[in-house]
Amino acid sequence: MSQSTSIGRALDDERAFKYLLIAPAVFVILLIGLYPFIKLILTSFQNITMFDDDRSFNGFIHYARLFGDDRLWESLLHTAAFTAAALPIEILLGYLLALLFLDPMPLKRLFVAVILLPTVISPIVAGSTWRLMFDHRFGPINQIIAFLAGEEVKLLWTVDPFLVWPAILVAEVWQWTPFMFLILLAALSNVDREQLESAQIDGASWLMTFRKIVLPAITPVLFVAVLIRALDLVRLFDVIWTMTGGGPGTRTETISIYAYQMAFREFEISYSSAIAFLVIFALTALVIFALRRVEIAR
């Protein structure tokens, strides 16, 4: 009895020592991650605006306002639609590029490095560059189209409501397809060659090989890549801000741009906190759902 007690005490001491060791790291993480989150929630229940510094509890007034705010729901719709459009394109193009680079080829490393260049550029710079590319007078895009069409064209890419989303899509896909390419190249490189060869010998079609061998092998990596990119797209700000500023009107306003406008242009600090909480809540729910679906959390 006394022996088991002493073993138990030794284990407790060991556990306590472990907790003690990780305590500083946990404290820092809580400070960095949890404190702003709690502050955000608290602020969303106050009423801080440009002139009012009302820090008393104001109930759910800002959350109630969310439901009647058409501009908010429009910006969420823009965000969802753009994510739904950009993500498959990036996956498809990234996959095709990865296939291209799967086999040995001369100067492969150099080409891979060149393809990856857009991802290391700041999104603000990328957005500004594409804004110039799409400029109606000096931009090469209109000049190329004019050359092909054989007549002068004046497409207003950042003004025309039918052109503005495609323009943003081009910029976003240009910058982040290489990310997908890199992840998928790594994943495809690890697909079992013997299985592929066996499938080929057995006469399996390309589609069958992809569905039964390639896709299962790359799914975990692909899932992580899709998750990262989807979260990035939901938070999309820089490229749109530099290209259109959310315009024309509010046609390209994403949830991040709207939250920024509310917080730093209109100084609706408490309301923008409620928006931010809504976004965090929605994203967390989405990520948990996705993780459960793929069971990757295990």
Place this chain on the structure above:
Amino acid sequence: MNRHRTLGAAASAAIALALAGQAAAQSSAERAAEAAKQYAGTTLNVFYEAGLQPLDPKNFTGPMWEELTGIKINVIEAPLDEMFTKIMQAHRAGSGAYDVLNVVPNQMPDLAFAGVLEPLDEWVDQYGYRDELSTIAPVYRDNQMMVEGTTYGFPDDGDVLVLYYRRDLFEDPENMAEFKAKHGYDLGPPKTWQQFNEIGQFITDKYAPDIYGAGMLRQPGNAQYLFQERFRVEGGKFFDSETMEATINSEAGVKVFTEMVEANKFMPPGVEQWGFIEAFNAFLAGDIAMTISWPPVGRWAAGYGKGTEALAWIPETQVADKIGYALPPGGTPELAVGFSLAVASGSENKEAAYLFIQWMNSEEISLQRVQLPFALRDPFRDSHFTSEEYRSRWPNAGDYLDTLKAGSETGLLDLSLIQTDRYEEGIRQAISSLWAGDDPQEILDELAESWDALTERIGVERQKRAYLDWASKPNAYPN
């Protein structure tokens, strides 16, 4: 002993009198520089609109001030539409990031009520600047300096939107005859917007694609000022003064929006994206016959500043001896933007900051500053308009200054309310939707709705007081 004491007192009095006399003989610029020497070694952070504006403190006043006082000037820049945000953010964070602020006058009440700006009256009296403030052109002095009777800034930039036109085209006998035969009145600077449209269309029909009738500021940030002006010229009122409901969606608003879209048809393709740079580039290149813009365009188009390193990026003017200056249709130009110099309440060097702005804004130094070809400060003092030196800068500089002076007399103030920037943001978005092809009435209905919601949140009575105070000023609406 007593005799010695009396002699000592007399000597002290004589010295004090002599010093007082010397002080009286000093200009306000000299007084400010002299007093600022006690702060030698400090650095003032000066907040400016990004672009050409800060070349003044960087290349001209900053080095001068440092030589005179030993105080360094550090310039921090932000785009115009972010200035209010940056100032408020710095104030909210208590960062003390700025000492001297350039404040857009219609945002001054917001900044003063938020406690961002330091009251200046005590220093104005202490350093004897009151008299020189009174010689600032009345429209700027009376509207861009005080909030509820307290001085928060010194008007420092005589912004006004002026019509620039090609005299060679307007005075061409063939054009004159053809135009008169077609429209029944003489070809000349348009007095109404209908005339503007007819003249613009006439020139485009005859000369395009080499020359278009006009090219205007269409980027929402710029175009909102043209809209504010034209809306009032057409008889529009921003709000119902009884109920404080937005009336921006009135017949006048819809008419202006509709005509703005129509007018684009006789302007160069893609004009919807034109801002200040695009418009003046086109005017200097001789591609357009009319434009309405800020005063620097008139100087640069005349070739003033040619050869200046800082202006090397500006295309050489092709119209130097062909420009005419006039007030825009309606004769009541928008006093768009403008800047007042102010002291940040969060500054740790408030007095030094004050002395710097008194020195910059003084008769003596400001006359030099408004003549800097590379900076964007425009004449704002009576003495600037009448300066013989300035009037001799190029052949028709006198016409230019007379037009600016006339504009300063009849000009319309930018709308100024509590949280002005949010109302203006609504106009900017509305214009952006206009160029995207939306229906003018629907856009303005939506704008009015958003303004009403905003007014409701701010407080109808509170906003009404602010609006009525602004609307009661002689330059709020055309007389």
